[in-house]
Amino acid sequence: MSLVPATNYIYTPLNQLKGGTVVNVYGVVKFFKPPYLSKGTDYCSVVTIVDQTNVKLTCLLFSGNYEALPKIYKNGDIVRFHRLKIQVYKNDVQGINSSGFASLTFEGTLGAPVIPRTSSKYFNFTAEDHKMVEALRVWASAHISPSWTLLKLCDVQPMQYFDLTCQLLGKAEVDGASFLLKVWDGTRTPFPSWRVLMQDLVLEGDLSHIHRLQNLTVDILVYDNHVQVAKSLKVGSFLRIYSLHTKLQSVNTESQTTLSLEFHLHGGTSYGRGIRILPESDSDVEQLKKALESADLTAKQHSDDICQSEPEDSFLSSGSVSLYEVERCQQLSATILTDHQYLEKTPLCAILKQKAPQQYRIQAKLRSYKPKRLFQSVKLHCPKCHSLEEVPHEGDLDRILQDGATKTPDTKLQNTPLYYSKLWTTEDQGGRQIAVHFVKINGILPLSNECLILIEGGTLSEIYKLSDKFHSVIPVISGHEDLELMDLSAPYLIQGKVHHYGCKRCSSLRPIQNLDSVADKTSWIPSSVAEVLGIVPLQYTFVMTFTLDDGTGVLEAYLVDSKKFFQIPASEILTDDDLQKTLEMIMDILCPPGVKIDVYPWLECFIRSYNVTNGTERQICYQISDTTVAEDVI
C-alpha cells in the first residue's frame, strides 16, 4: 500500500522524448550492464529499454548506492523509471538519472506475478501500473525474440558468450588481475571444465563438497575490474555471471585427445560483462535450487568409488572425454540436415585424423569462405564428366556470337515445315544479314510468349531483345544440309535472362529438325530441348570453400550446390539483383563480418570425405551435401 499521496504520473512513450525534459517512462530491457563501480565515485548501470513504439532509449544511471540502481536480472525484465532526464548525445536522445530518480523492475514473463523490485521505501504503485506491466509483457512476447544467452552448463558450447545462473562453491585469489570462482548449476558441461592450477592458492569454500561434486563444478577466471566484485562474494550465494566466455582447450597425447572447457569473465563491461548476486526469492534461483538438490543426489551416488581413486591434491586434472559428447551440445543451428539425421555428431579434430572415404555429421562455425565475390562462386558443372567451367562473361559471349555469325544465312534452309523464316539486312553495318526462324506448333505459328525462335547472325543485344519477347531463343548457323547449333561455347538455349549451356566434352549434337520431337512445344523445358539436340546440359552451381571451425579443429570443405543449400537457383543469381542481395544476407548471417567468431551461429552440416590423387600427392578432401540453410535464416 502506498504511503504517499496519490500522484498522477504520466508516462511518456519512447518515441516522444525531447532533450532537456525530465520524464517518467516504462520499457522492456533490451540490454543492460549490471551495476559496476565507475571510474568516478559512483556505481553505474547502462540500460537500454524499448516500448510499444519500438523506439529504444539508452539510459545512464549513476548512484553512490549500489542498491539504488535498477534490480535488472535479465533482458526482458520490465522497468519503470521516474524522473529520468532526457538529454541529447551524438545527435540522439539518452536518459540519465536526475534528482529524485527512482525505479521499479518487474519480471518480463507473461503470467508471472507482478512484484516490483526496488530499494525505494515508498513508491506509488497502482492498478494502472499493473496494466502497464502486463501490456508490455504481452507486447514483448510478440515483438521481442527471447534471448538465448541464458544457458545451463550442459548446453554450453566452445567459443561462446553466455549468461550463467549458478551457485558459488569456492573462490580463490590467483593474482591481482585474476580471481578464481568455482561454481555449479547442477548440470554437466559437454566437456569437463578446465582446472585452474591451485598450488599455493588459498581456496575459500568446502573442499570436500567440491571434490564430491566432481565434474558438476566449473572453474571460472574473472579478470581486472571483476576481481574486486569476486572477492566480496559469499560462498553459497546465487549468482548470475553475464557474458561468460567459453574456450575449448585441446591437448593431444599419443593415445587420445583430451578436451576441456575454459571459462573466462574478461575485463571491462562491454556487452554487459559482470556479476550480480541474485536474491533467493528470484524464480530462476528457485529453479536452480531444485536442480542442485536433484543433481547433488545423483552425483553422490557414484562419487564415493571415484573419489578414492582421485588424487587428493588440490589440482584436479580434467578428465578425458568421449569425443561424441559434443552431441550433448544442443543449440539452434543456421543450417540443418536434409538427410542422415541418424548420424551422431563428430568433432572436427576426430575427422581430421581419419581416413577417407567417410561421411559425418558435424557442428561448426563458418570461420571464412572463398570466393568472396559472388560471380566468382558461380560455375557451370557437368553432371556426367564433373568438369567445372566458368560462366562466359557478356563481352566474351558477344565475341563468340559474332565469330559464329560470319556465315551468311543460307536461303535454302529457310521456311521448312518446322519453322517460318524471315530475313533482315542491316543498312548501316555492311549489309549484315539476320535470319529469324519461328518454330511452328502443329504447322501453326504460336503467340510470341510461347514461341521458340532460331536466330542466325544476331548480336548479343539483339538476342537479349528477342529473348525478352519470345519464349526461347536458340542461336544457330547455316550448315550444309540443315541449320546447326553454334559451337557449345555459346548457349544452346536462352530463356529470359537465363543462358543454358551444354558440355562440349559430353554432348554429341543432333539435327535441329529433332526439335519437332519435343513433346511440350509451349514450355520448351531446357532438359527436353537438350535431350533432342544431343546435349548434356551444364548445371549452374555455387562452388565455394567453407573454412569450418568447431573449436576442436579447422577443416576446409567444398560446397557444390545448384539450389539445395541456399535455396537460391544458381542459374538465376547472376541476373537477379534481389537474389544476389538474399545470398549476401545469408552469407552475412552464416559468417557475420566485423564480429568475433564466438558470436557466429553454429552450422550443422553433412560432409563426405574422399581421396584425391594429384600426381604423387594424396589428399583428403571434404564436401558438404544434404544440408540446407534453416528457414528462419532465409
Next chain:
DNA sequence: GATTAGGGTTTG
C-alpha cells in the same frame, strides 16, 4: 560538486 559513461566481447 563534478565525474562516472555514452552498450557492441579478451587475447589472460
